[in-house]
Amino acid sequence: MESNGGGGSRRLVVTQLSHIKELVKQLEVHLGGSPDLCKHLTSEISSVTERSIGMIIRSGAGHFDAARHRKRAAGDHLDSAPTPSPLSDVSDQPFKTTKKRKTMEKKKHQIRVSSAGGVENPLIDDGHSWRKYGQKEILGTKHPRGYYRCTHRHSQGCQATKQVQRTDEDLTLFDVIYHGEHTCVQKAVVTAAGKPQPERNTNAQSRLQDISSGLTVKTEGLQTTEPQQGSSWDAMPFCFSSPVSGLAPPERNPFSTPSTPENCLVASLSPSMVSPATSDSNYLCMTEPFQVGSDAEVVSTLVAVMSAPAPAMEANDLFVDRFEFDPSFPIESIDISSYFA
DNA sequence: TTTATTTGACCTCA
DNA sequence: TGAGGTCAAATAAA
Secondary structure: OOOOOOHHHHHHHHHHHHHHHHHHHHHHHHOOOOOHHHHHHHHHHHHHHHHHHHHHHHOOOOOOOHHHHHHHHHOHHHHHOOOOOOOOOOOOOOOOOOHHHHHOOOOEEEEEEEOOOOOOOOOOOOOOOEEEEEEEOOOOOOOOEEEEEEOOHHHHOOOOEEEEEEOOOOOOEEEEEEEOOOOOOOHHHHHHHHOOOHHHHHHHHHHHHHHHHOEEEEEOOOOOOOOOOOOOOOOOOOOOOOOOOOOOOHHHOOOOOOOOOOOOEEEEOOHHHOOOOOOOOOEEEEOOOOOOOOOOOOOOEEEEEOOOOHHHOOHHHOOOOOOOOOOOOOHHHOOOHHHHO
């Protein structure tokens, strides 16, 4: 049931993070004459990446302490709550706490999103369009929990919902709990697949390159399990699919993939991290590269997204043209180009 | 005018 | 009975 973390998977993660670090270094080079802020950001990205690698390495042969992490993600109140809570019981099982939840065969898992600097307005998104339908103060937590449902709930009967709650310990971290799977067909996906939008794509790709070059992935006590057949978790380490600065919202973004929250994690940037020239938030989607076991282990993935102001970066030659893969990097599992198509 | 968000009330369950 | 989740009217924004 519980995996020991999968040495192969861990190596993969470490490799990925190491590669990210290399990318950051490249970014720094390209930022030669850029504003100090950009350099500061890259420096921070680098340090965070190092810490991330260290955390994974320190996790050793033992598995990630998912229970502890779940408790942390759920808030301190769980310390005194012996009974399972929705947060602590992250599983494929239907909810058991309320009648409504019981009636819905909902898949659930939890991710942790860091929106760098996005304390005020995290704009957490995942390629799907959500409508907020409620907010509730949760006992034992400092911040209210927001309740979202799929925009297509009524039009397409999509039952996907999610809960977003800022963590107590870090205002830039958000616990996002997904319930159910999207049954809706995102128009943007269809559009993107059938009608390429060259202009937007070009711009978007450039921006995407900007951001992706500065991507830092921090995995906190990552739980990795051996891939399961037919799982959607074992495919792609990265999925750059969500809107980036200046792009349309997720549902209209040509980069949006038919991903579900179950396989796509998006962290968005706060306005403070966005170029003044762009009012839209920056989005960066990253497929959670880590297997979430069917036994409902929590994957708490922290994605710190950094982005230098777009105008400061002539990054068209980044990431794609200059994406230098480590020979050991599992390139076969990455198909970024497909997301630019 | 339409769409999204806010927020108090209500419902269900432990 | 209290907590969590959802509903729906009111309000705001586009």
